[in-house]
Amino acid sequence: MDERRSWLADAPRLLLLAALGLLVLAPYVWMVSASLKPLDELFRASLALWPERFFAVENYGKVFARVPVFQYIWNGIVVCAGILAFQLLFAVPAGYALAKLRFPGRDIAFGAVMLGLLVPPHVPALPLYVGFSQLGMLNTYAALILPFTISVFAIFLFRQFFKALPDELIHAARLDGMSEAGIVWRVVLPNAWPAATAFAIFSVVAHWNDLFWPLIVVEGPSRATPALGVLFFRSDEAGDDFAALMAAAVIMTAPLVLAFLFAQRRFVEGIATTGLKG
Amino acid sequence: MSDAVLPLRRAAPIGEALAGLMLTAPAAIAYAVMLLLPTLAAVALAFTDYELGMPGFAWIGLDNFSELLADRGFAVSLRNTVIYVGIVTPLSIALGLGAALLIEAGIRGRALFRAVFFLPVVSLTVAMAAAWQYLLHPTIGPLNAALRRLGIADPPFWLSSSDWVLASLAAIGVWENLGYTMVLFLAGLTAIPRELYAAAQMDGARRAVDRFRLVTWPLLGPTTLFVVTITLIRSVRVFDTVAVLTQGGPNRASEVLLYTMYREGFTYLRLGYSAAITLVFLVIVLGLVWLQTKALDRKIHYG
Amino acid sequence: MAGIQISSVAKRFGAVAALNDVSLTVGQGEFIALVGPSGCGKTTLMRIVAGIESADAGRILVGGRDVTRSRAADRDIAMVFQSYALYPHLTVAQNIAVPLAMRRLSGADRLPLLGRFLPGAARRRAAIAQDVAAVARSLGLEAMLDRRPGQLSGGQRQRVALARAIIRRPAAFLMDEPLSNLDAALRVQTRREIVDIHRAAGVATLYVTHDQTEALTMADRVAVMMAGRILQVATPEEIYADPQDLRVATFIGSPRINTLAAEAGADGVVRLAGEAVGLVATPGPLTLALRPEDLWIAESGIAATAEAVEFLGESVLLHARHASGEPVILRLPPEAPRPRPGTALRLGFDPARALLFDAAGRRVAAHAPAERALV
Known part of the structure; x- marks a missing residue:
């Protein structure tokens, strides 16, 4: 059954997949198409995908002229990178300690991790908002990054992963005279790459696309992430200018989608492994 | 010892x-x-009357919760969330499983279709919501243009119609989630030993349906249970599309749990009341996880 | 003849020819072991017979019926898989019942819940349960009918796989290395049981293995396969004593048969390192092959040096080296004198038991000189 079938025998399968695929792609196709058309053409609601008058320069130009696109994308990169860096910095050593070291309180710590897995990030959001607002830290990178620096999911994932590493590896490193911290960064982390890339993809996808938290702590464009940028552009600038709005949507969607298209296999595997472990 | x-x-x-x-x-x-x-x-x-900007607060016991029970807005929000979850979960699981089975059934186009179905998972939800808004726009949207061409004189107003808004949001939810469920099912399918399919053929499972019932579906059991739970939790969390497209409207027809919580907390600044809604949300999520663990203990684990 | 007929089957995987014009007939009630090193194509051939894979050319007949184009389900063949391929979510009883349920119950009958209430379904189910009980009794599985495969030992799983195969009374059995996942002691015991089951069922059986002991002990006939071709099909005795190909001779037998480069001169006299060995054959380069037990230490004969001795209990293996540098192994009775390493030896053998192969590895006739004189 794993044999290559003729095109004819494969046709029903391919047709079904293609039909479902076209449905999934439809929003992208229309989004790009609309971003190339002048507004009056959109208002005629023609079903032609290709624009009669090519208006891409004007639409995309409008987006770049009216909103700080690069500022949004830069903010998105800073926030995602900051979150990921802290998550790894905290979770890798903790995951290793929970997997391979004996210390007082280890079972309690692991219980806390399992408990933390059950709490959606929306639950602590209210008190965190109050805290940041009391400290006058709203509208800062810190407010965007700090709440996500601890990922119990990352700790759990790395613990499971390190559990599978042979104990001999760590014993050998100790016999070679390495400190525990040295073991983490020079022995354990190099072996953690598969789990780390999988988690990195999971984390970046989640936080690049997140709207809930940025919407709570950010006002105005200076610290807005791409998700907020689209929202601002939509309500302030575009109004009913769908052509420009679609151009903005294309611009903000592009970075992650391009990254995905370049590293498809890694993305899919990353989400699948993190998904199944979680 | x-x-x-x-x-x-x-x-x-x-x-x-x-x-x-x-x-x-x-x-x-x-x-x-x-x-x-x-x-x-x-x-x-959740047990206080705390409001942001007010000088103090008082412990009010279960007052927030009794207010929730009496609040028609909250009841609508809960009902809408249940309907949304009730549409999104089965559909995105069925379509994700179907896509995974179709992709696995042959060699041609595997990587291509996997990428296509997965694309919404990595796309900026807010931006894609805007794209959906255009697609579903009552007057200039391509969908209604197509429907009109097919002879339907006045097609639904989708996101601006209180009858259709939940269904429209759910359709977007299915579109967002099906790639995720597909990827999980694909991982589950590759874990099924090939020899079982050969054995099923020898045992007389002639049709693909017979082999699906004899091998695929039962062996996918643990994966399916997991996918059901995670899809339920993901769809209970619906927020982005509502915040971008409808703000709960029209006329509260798309008010959902997290959006109500957000509005109470961050628009009306009634943090105590909002926290009570958060607690309800937390209890629902914990309940779903508890059900999953129960089911896992009960059955689908083959020693 | 009924049973399984394989004629001129060929199969390629990309550029690699996995099977090359393979023909083989398993007679009614016959047990044939298909033996060969891993990667020789034996499993591919079995999967083609089963209908799990398709052949590029050739025909398959089962019970006299051409099934080349039939699906696996329609071939009336049962198979025991190397991994047993039991359904992990079904109990032992349900596993054994699957082939009957698939054939005797309609799709509607098998629906969960609803199926129980269809007319006749209960009767058909009861009949299946009876058959399952009978087969389980014959294999000693009654006590574990309600368990799942995950709760069974390897040997028990193997029996369940056998039970699932025999319950249907198929026209032919296929077995793909069914003993390879068992430990050594269990393997010997199960060998006998499979042979008994085969006797009782009287069904044509094709048994794939890489283990020559299994092939020789169990089969009526042994088919030796290498590089996608069947080299020889014969009884175990013939395969051992009378191999028609040098590769068969070296594959079967442990320790390996001794092979020495020889040459038949223009006069036909076979010489080993210049010395006549008492055989006559067609002129040309040859390989002289001798089983370890067919050599002994003698006053005159092949020159060799003793290197090491291994005591095996019922016999002793003497490792020696021929003057040409080729290794030679002798199997000696345990009480025989054991030469010290380094001792120069002369090895004698019975010319009647010597095997000669030509440069292409084909067996050539060897005569004693006197015999030739008579001709």
């Missing part, structure tokens, strides 16, 4: 214990500050 052995087994070398504590300390501090304390505070808030 004798007393003489016990201390030996328990006492870790001091160096190791110290290292363990040091390595977990940063995570433990961040956990306490960013997760544990705020969560406990959220629980506590």
Whole structure:
């Protein structure tokens, strides 16, 4: 059954997949198409995908002229990178300690991790908002990054992963005279790459696309992430200018989608492994 | 285990214990500050009348919850969430499973279709919501243009119609989730031994349906259970599309749990009341996880 | 003849020819072991017979019926898989019942819940349960009918796989290395049981293995396969004593048969390192092959040096080296004198038991000189 079938025998399968695929792609196709058309053409609601008058320069130009696109994308990169860096910095050593070291309180710590897995990030959001607002830290990178620096999911994932590493590896490193911290960064982390890339993809996808938290702590464009940028552009600038709005949507969607298209296999595997472990 | 052995087994070398504590300390501090304390505070808030900007607060016991019970807005929000979840979960699981089975059934186009179905998972939800808004626009949207061309004189107003808004949001939800369920099912399918399919053929499972019932579906059991739970939790969390497209409208027809919580907390600044809604949300999520563990214990685990 | 007929089957995987014009007939009630090193194509051939894979060319007949184009389900063949391929979510009883349920119950009958209430379904189910009980009794599985495969030992799983195969009374059995996942002691015991089951069922059986002991002990005939071709099909005795190909001779037998480069001169006299060995054959380069037990230490004969001795209990293996540098192994009775390492030896053998192969590895006739004189 794993044999290559003729095109004819494969046709029903391919047709079904293609039909479902076209449905999934439809929003992208229309989004790009609309971003190339002048507004009056959109208002005629023609079903032609290709624009009669090519208006891409004007639409995309409008987006770049009216909103700080690069500022949004830069903010998105800073926030995602900051979150990921802290998550790894905290979770890798903790995951290793929970997997391979004996210390007082280890079972309690692991219980806390399992408990933390059950709490959606929306639950602590209210008190965190109050805290940041009391400290006058709203509208800062810190407010965007700090709440996500601890990922119990990352700790759990790395613990499971390190559990599978042979104990001999760590014993050998100790016999070679390495400190525990040295073991983490020079022995354990190099072996953690598969789990780390999988988690990195999971984390970046989640936080690049997140709207809930940025919407709570950010006002105005200076610290807005791409998700907020689209929202601002939509309500302030575009109004009913769908052509420009679609151009903005294309611009903000592009970075992650391009990254995905370049590293498809890694993305899919990353989400699948993190998904199944979680 | 004798007393003489016990201390030996328990006492870790001091160096190791110290290292363990040091390595977990940063995570433990961040956990306490960013997760544990705020969560406990959220629980506590739910029993107060705290409002942002007000000087003090009072403990009011279960008043927030009795207000919730009486609040028609909350009831609508809960009902809408249940309907949304009730549409999105089965459809995105069925379509994700169908896509995974179709992709697995042959060799041609595997990578291509996997990428296509997965694309919405990595796309900026807010931006794609805008694209959907255009697609579903009552007057200039391509969908209604197509429907009109097919002879339907006045097609639904989708996101601006209180009858259609939940269905429209659910369609977007299915579109967002099906790639995710597909990827999980694909991982589950590759774990099924090929020889079982050969054995099923020899045993007389002639049709693909027979082999699906005899091998695929039962062996996919643990995966399916997991996918059901995670899809339920993901769809209970619906927020982005509502915040971008409808703000709960028209006329509260798309008010959902997290959006109500957001509005109460961050628009009306009634943090106590909002925290009570958060607690309801938390209980629902915990309940779903509990059901999953029960089901896992009960059945689908084949030793 | 009924049973399984394989004629001129060929199969390629990309550029690699996995099977090359393979023909083989398993007679009614016959047990044939298909033996060969891993990667020789034996499993591919079995999967083609089963209908799990398709052949590029050739025909398959089962019970006299051409099934080349039939699906696996329609071939009236049962198979025991190397991994047993039991359904992990079904009990032992349900596993054994699957082939009957698939054939005797309609799709509607098998629906969960609803199926129980269809007319006749209960009767058909009861009949299946009876058959399952009978087969389980014959294999000693009654006590574990309600368990799942995950709760069974390897040997028990193997029996369940056998039970699932025999319950249907198929026209032919296929077995793909069914003993390879068992430990050594269990393997010997199960060998006998499979042979008994085969006797009782009287069904044509094709048994794939890489283990020559299994092939020789169990089969009526042995088919030796290498590089996608069947080299020889014969009884175990013939395969051992009378191999028609040098590769068969070296594959079967442990320790390996001794092979020495020889040459038949223009006069036909076979010489080994210049010395006549008492055989006559067609002129040309040859390989002289001798089983370890067919050599002994003698006053005159092949020159060799003793290197090491291994005591095996019922016999002793003497490792020696021929003057040409080729290794030679002798199997000696345990009480025989054991030469010290380094001792120069002369090895004698019975010319009647010597095997000669030509440069292409084909067996050539060897005569004693006197015999030739008579001709």
